[in-house]
Amino acid sequence: MDTMRDRFAPVVSRLLDEDPRVAVVLAEIGKDGFVDARRKYPDRVINVGIREQLLIGAGAGLALTGLRPVVHTFASFLVERPFEQVKLDLGHQNAGAVLVSAAASFDWPEGGFTHMAPGDVALLDTLDDWTVHVPGHPDEAETLLRHAVAAGDDKVYVRLSVQSNAHGIAVDGARFLTVREGRAGVVVAVGPMLDAVLAATEGLDVTVLYATTVRPFDAAALRRATETAGTDVVLVEPYLAGTSAAAATDALADMPHRVLGLGVGRRELRRYGNIDEHVAAHGLDARSLRERIDGFLGAGVRV
Structure with a gap:
């Protein structure tokens, strides 16, 4: 199966063909996927080099001219490193853009902590008016990319990951x-966490909600679920716990009500390992999730 990021360049290249407002801004990472598009649209496919602050600033400038910029690099370089530009160039100026990240929380362990960003969504939560999409499958990534680009002039973050559910x-x-x-609790599975949550809750009397758009948070769906499942809620997120x-x-x-937030822990794991080892170390594998969900909800959760 291809990855979410494999879909990124082909989908956005088609959007460049379909909509003259669409522009792409890159910082070296991902440029190979836009070679043909850059030949066709040299004024709308821009590579600023390894300059992440400029990446955001250039995207904001394009937005202020009326274009719809799609800005892409690894999450740590897209949200964390240029956060002041995200806050001011986009937020303060009310300039809309689509930020599309790769490498998610720990998708490339060999890159070390510089290439990990489990706090990206929490950091964007300090700003107002951001839509955040967290697809759990390449098909969903394609759909949500199109939603993001079509969202007028809104500020949208699309979080791509190599972790994926088996089916979209x-x-x-x-x-x-x-x-x-x-009837005995609600578990909210975000993006690529769905398969692990379904395996972890097999045989448990719980409602499972699937979230791929987490901001705005669908409060109405959660409230409806609690009408029959009670108000004990477990959140399983592929980024910072809670x-x-x-x-x-x-x-x-x-x-x-009670809320248990499960996700990536704050403690830095200083060994590279592989993705599965990071998932297990943070207690996000199906076995660990089962223990934590069962322990929180209690014996009455078993069917």
């Missing part, structure tokens, strides 16, 4: 989807 689901760029229904805990708490503010 028809997503709409807005709602959480109900994948399984139960990133969406405040959003879930806000959604249930008028009722007694």
Whole structure:
């Protein structure tokens, strides 16, 4: 199966053909996927070199001229390194852009901590008015990329990962989807966490919601789920643990509830290892999730 990032250049190249407003801004990373597109549209496919602050600034400048820029590099270089430019050039100037990341939380362990960004979504949460898409499959990535580019002049972040569920689901760029229904708790699986959550909750009497658009947070879907499943909520996110805990708490503010946030831990893992070893070390494999979800929800969760 191809990866989400494999879909990125072909999809955006087609969008360049379809919409004269679309522009692409790169910082070396990913440039090989746009060789043909750059020949066709030299004024709309721009490589600024290894200059991440300029990457965001150039994207904002294009947006201010009326274009719809798609800005791409690794997550650590797209959100963390140029965060001041994301805050000011895009946010303060109210300039819309589509930021598309790769390498996610720990997708390239050999790159070390400089190439890891488990705090990217939490960092964007310090700013207002961002839509955040976290696809769990290449088909979903393609759909959400198109949604992002078509979103007027909004500020959108699309988080691509090599981690993937086995099968894609028809997503709409807005709602959480109900994948399984139960009565003893709600588990929200974000993006590539769905397969592990379904395996972890097999035989448990829980509702599983699937989230690929996490900002805005679908409070209405969570509230509907709690009407039959109760107000114990587990969030399983492929980035910093607890990133969406405040959003879930806000959604249930008028009722007694408990929220458990599972995700990437704050402690830095200083051995490279491989992706599966990082998943297990952060307790995001199916066996670890089962223990943590079962322990939180209690014996009554078993069917």
